[in-house]
Amino acid sequence: MPFAALVVLALVGAVGALAPAILPRDPNAMTGDTLSAISAAHPFGADYLGRDVLTRMAYGIKTSFIAGLAVAAIAMSAGLTCGLVAGYYGGWVEHLLMRTADALLILPGFFLALIVAFLFGGRLITVIMLLGLTGWPQIARIARAEVLSLKATEFVESARAAGASNARIVFREILPNALPPVLALMALLVSYGILSEASLSFLGVGDPNVISLGGMLSNGLQYATTAWWVPTFPGAAIFVLVLLLNIVGDGLSMALNPALTVASPGRSDR
Amino acid sequence: MSYRYVAGRLVQSLVLIGLVVSTAFVLIHVAPGDPVTYLYGGQAVSGDALARIRHAWGLDRPLWTQYTVYMGNMLRGDLGYSQINFQPVAAILGESLPNTLLLMIPSVLLAAVAGIVLGMTAARRPGTGADYAIGAVSLVSYATPPFWLSVIFIVVFASRLHWFPTQGMATLGATGGGLARVADVTWHMVLPLGVLAWWYSASFTRLTRAAVLEESRKYYLMTARMKGLSEFRVFYRHALRNAMRSVVTVLGVQLGTMFAGAVMTEIVFAWPGTGRVIYTAILQHDYPVVLGFFLVVGAAVILANLAVDVAYAIIDPRIRYA
Numbered sequence: 001m002p003f004a005a006l007v008v009l010a011l012v013g014a015v016g017a018l019a020p021a022i023l024p025r026d027p028n029a030m031t032g033d034t035l036s037a038i039s040a041a042h043p044f045g046a047d048y049l050g051r052d053v054l055t056r057m058a059y060g061i062k063t064s065f066i067a068g069l070a071v072a073a074i075a076m077s078a079g080l081t082c083g084l085v086a087g088y089y090g091g092w093v094e095h096l097l098m099r100t101a102d103a104l105l106i107l108p109g110f111f112l113a114l115i116v117a118f119l120f121g122g123r124l125i126t127v128i129m130l131l132g133l134t135g136w137p138q139i140a141r142i143a144r145a146e147v148l149s150l151k152a153t154e155f156v157e158s159a160r161a162a163g164a165s166n167a168r169i170v171f172r173e174i175l176p177n178a179l180p181p182v183l184a185l186m187a188l189l190v191s192y193g194i195l196s197e198a199s200l201s202f203l204g205v206g207d208p209n210v211i212s213l214g215g216m217l218s219n220g221l222q223y224a225t226t227a228w229w230v231p232t233f234p235g236a237a238i239f240v241l242v243l244l245l246n247i248v249g250d251g252l253s254m255a256l257n258p259a260l261t262v263a264s265p266g267r268s269d270r
Numbered sequence: 271m272s273y274r275y276v277a278g279r280l281v282q283s284l285v286l287i288g289l290v291v292s293t294a295f296v297l298i299h300v301a302p303g304d305p306v307t308y309l310y311g312g313q314a315v316s317g318d319a320l321a322r323i324r325h326a327w328g329l330d331r332p333l334w335t336q337y338t339v340y341m342g343n344m345l346r347g348d349l350g351y352s353q354i355n356f357q358p359v360a361a362i363l364g365e366s367l368p369n370t371l372l373l374m375i376p377s378v379l380l381a382a383v384a385g386i387v388l389g390m391t392a393a394r395r396p397g398t399g400a401d402y403a404i405g406a407v408s409l410v411s412y413a414t415p416p417f418w419l420s421v422i423f424i425v426v427f428a429s430r431l432h433w434f435p436t437q438g439m440a441t442l443g444a445t446g447g448g449l450a451r452v453a454d455v456t457w458h459m460v461l462p463l464g465v466l467a468w469w470y471s472a473s474f475t476r477l478t479r480a481a482v483l484e485e486s487r488k489y490y491l492m493t494a495r496m497k498g499l500s501e502f503r504v505f506y507r508h509a510l511r512n513a514m515r516s517v518v519t520v521l522g523v524q525l526g527t528m529f530a531g532a533v534m535t536e537i538v539f540a541w542p543g544t545g546r547v548i549y550t551a552i553l554q555h556d557y558p559v560v561l562g563f564f565l566v567v568g569a570a571v572i573l574a575n576l577a578v579d580v581a582y583a584i585i586d587p588r589i590r591y592a
């Protein structure tokens with residue numbers, strides 16, 4: 001099931017990436033078919049400017065993928081770096097990083113992103129940076145916990161005895177072993193990125209020059225009762241993407257973090 | 271209970287709120303343009319007049335003075351004045367917040383009951399068909415963007431079936447008070463409440479299942495069984511009570527996200543809550559309202575987390591401030 005979901009995701013992503021090459025229409029081309037219903041010419045109908053919903057959706061999916069993957073990459077690298085540094089060095093560095101992480105976890109990160117995007121103009125790159133930087137604390141906490149337990153192991157000890165530098169120990173010895181529980185969150189981070197980008201665009205602080213599924217839904221809102229296909233299909237695309245990512249995420253955490261998902265009676269951690 | 275823990279959390283929360291307010295202040299000053307240029311920039315106002323307005327509003331004073339004035343105003347609950355709506359921000363938000371809570375609180379309660387029962391059912395029979403079915407449902411509801419489900423509900427239940435109104439909180443021009451008013455609002459509330467409860471319930475289901483499974487390995491449950499308690503009592507009295515701690519803690523952290531969902535649902539249903547306020551304020555570039563909204567949500571989420579933690583410190587003596 002998770003694997004099938006991953007395959008479907010890859011296919012959808014490929015369609016988004018290749019959209020300009022394979023789709024015959026310009027996503028911004030206005031035809032006379034204003035609010036046209038589902039037809040052979042417009043499989044998912046047309047919006048209030050007569051633009052083809054299916055074509056725009058493909059471009060919106062591309063935006064979603066870019067946003068989701070970039071947000072996950074930023075959150076992942078920032079979280080891993082902070083978690084590794086905090087766990088390895090300890091002391092005031094750890095204190096500072098982890099209190100910052102705690103604060104960001106309690107603060108509503110989405111609204112922080114909303115306000116900054118509102119004040120500074122929500123270019124896609126800004127939105128991605130913001131969401132990435134609000135998503136790292138969780139990763140940092142998990143990475144730090146992993147480092148703390150790995151620091152005391154014999155192989156780290158022997159690397160240090162062999163004269164390895166701190167950087168080498170952190171990146172060559174600890175990092176590969178700390179990765180699995182963090183990677184398990186990858187799919188969820190991507191879905192966080194996709195959903196948040198769509199939500200910001202829905203609220204009107206997204207990038208006006210980029211086609212976003214959230215923005216399409218928001219623009220189609222007033223036609224919900226007269227032309228249901230305009231807001232419904234872009235929203236369905238968000239739903240399907242997030243659902244597939246969550247299925248992949250469940251699969252990842254089951255494969256990488258078996259202790260978290262399986263309850264085996266008689267385990268020692270009471 | 272540990273007073274040290276409670277005091278520590280209280281100080282931490284106050285510092286956090288101070289940080290949120292300071293962040294807002296810094297953001298306004300770093301953002302391009304200032305309010306005067308924004309409000310009068312496009313109009314035929316002389317540079318001299320602009321300078322006078324800046325002076326009248328204290329925008330020419332040193333940043334530090336502006337900051338202390340700003341913090342003082344916030345402490346008194348003065349969130350600024352909307353030059354677009356000609357109303358204090360606190361009044362605008364104060365008017366709409368109860369409507370948001372009217373929608374959010376019943377949704378959370380409904381979702382909690384449904385989610386806990388479902389999560390418990392799944393955790394009692396891990397690996398069975400019921401567990402998988404509940405898992406699938408919660409996976410779907412977790413992935414449903416609330417603003418999209420709102421559209422679907424409007425299209426199906428309001429526009430096609432005419433069971434419920436498409437938007438608003440009350441029928442326009444309705445004059446009935448008392449029970450008639452309650453019935454009218456309830457009727458308008460069904461769809462948005464359904465959307466939110468469906469979306470919130472996923473978190474409750476998944477968290478309850480995980481937490482109860484975690485508890486079910488522990489010896490005290492075996493003891494409870496050996497005492498001859500029924501399975502129902504073992505799970506609902508013993509396991510659930512301990513599992514609820516992690517459920518509520520995680521929900522505290524998710525409160526911001528839950529609020530975001532409510533905001534977007536309100537927008538689709540034109541519910542007169544904070545969601546509509548923020549949506550309109552963004553469209554109108556009404557800076558004080560957007561910032562005030564951010565401050566109120568930030569403070570509310572921080573205080574809710576504090577309340578959860580303090581409540582647990584009172585209930586559970588094991589908690590210590592770390």
